[in-house]
Amino acid sequence: xxxxxxxxxxxxxxxxxxxxxxxxxxxxxxxxxxxxxxxxxxxxxxxxxxxxxxxxxxxxxxxxxxxxxxxxxxxxxxxxxxxxxxxxxxxxxxxxxxxxxxxxxxxxxxxxxxxxxxxxxxxxxxxxxxxxxxxxx
Amino acid sequence: xxxxxxxxxxxxxxxxxxxxxxxxxxxxxxxxxxxxxxxxxxxxxxxxxxxxxxxxxxxxxxxxxxxxxxxxxxxxxxxxxxxxxxxxxxxxxxxxxxxxxxxxxxxxxxxxxxxxxxxxxxxxxxxxxxxxxxxxx
DNA sequence: TTTCGTGCAAAGCATTTGCAAGTAG
DNA sequence: CTACTTGCAAATGCTTTGCACGAAA
Numbered sequence: 001x002x003x004x005x006x007x008x009x010x011x012x013x014x015x016x017x018x019x020x021x022x023x024x025x026x027x028x029x030x031x032x033x034x035x036x037x038x039x040x041x042x043x044x045x046x047x048x049x050x051x052x053x054x055x056x057x058x059x060x061x062x063x064x065x066x067x068x069x070x071x072x073x074x075x076x077x078x079x080x081x082x083x084x085x086x087x088x089x090x091x092x093x094x095x096x097x098x099x100x101x102x103x104x105x106x107x108x109x110x111x112x113x114x115x116x117x118x119x120x121x122x123x124x125x126x127x128x129x130x131x132x133x134x135x136x137x
Numbered sequence: 138x139x140x141x142x143x144x145x146x147x148x149x150x151x152x153x154x155x156x157x158x159x160x161x162x163x164x165x166x167x168x169x170x171x172x173x174x175x176x177x178x179x180x181x182x183x184x185x186x187x188x189x190x191x192x193x194x195x196x197x198x199x200x201x202x203x204x205x206x207x208x209x210x211x212x213x214x215x216x217x218x219x220x221x222x223x224x225x226x227x228x229x230x231x232x233x234x235x236x237x238x239x240x241x242x243x244x245x246x247x248x249x250x251x252x253x254x255x256x257x258x259x260x261x262x263x264x265x266x267x268x269x270x271x272x273x274x
Numbered sequence: 275t276t277t278c279g280t281g282c283a284a285a286g287c288a289t290t291t292g293c294a295a296g297t298a299g
Numbered sequence: 300c301t302a303c304t305t306g307c308a309a310a311t312g313c314t315t316t317g318c319a320c321g322a323a324a
Contacts, residue, residue: 065205108260123245
């Protein structure tokens, strides 16, 4: 995959790509760093930043800026939406929502990316809230 | 407006709300600070952060996290989309795109916000690029 | 040998926090 | 009097930059 995009398949890049491909948590740089550092103690955040930027530029990953505080990364570049839980901060995929046609309203702009971001409370956090309420009674 | 939401209409808050209402640039905190500081030399960024957070919480403004680097603010809380030009960084409104129905896919989540973010190159930047190309010939 | 990739350290910004002084109800 | 608001200064956290060393083509 990397070679097809003109990127040298270095050990670090392979591990970062592999990590991203195996995660559904939409990790940020720090999560990737913390986990990979266990196996590769010499890895640096700079390399992770460099690699992720290259992956996004080459279309091998997507940057998800839903939280506004940090960039999260997604290996799945197919059409789908993202949900951010305001309570626990988790970002999850939402499949099956048809993105609207934006070309009609482009008005001379070139639209390269379309992101549908949903924010609210996830099911797990809702269940916890219910539990707390019941406990109070 | 402020009083209706339980916020004291202080001079700073009024000016910030007024500024936001009169701007279509989707300003970030720094833009608001730089402009307001000309008239109100004592205003602080802390107050702007505080006020914007209160406005968003009370539904008098929207936070636009399209760039992933900074939060931009929009006085228009009606349903519309946003476009970020990757070239010049400007954020513009896009009206008329019908947001997809997300309730069907909520799967137990409570969805409180729906944001459609478009990224690409704006018309102005495209025109500049054309100009450069023609100049080369 | 020239370009590319890595990683340390420092710098850069946006944002948050602690806190003291001022203001309004 | 009491709660809210302001704003300075410091701290935090994510990301970028400068740079030197090492590795690959």
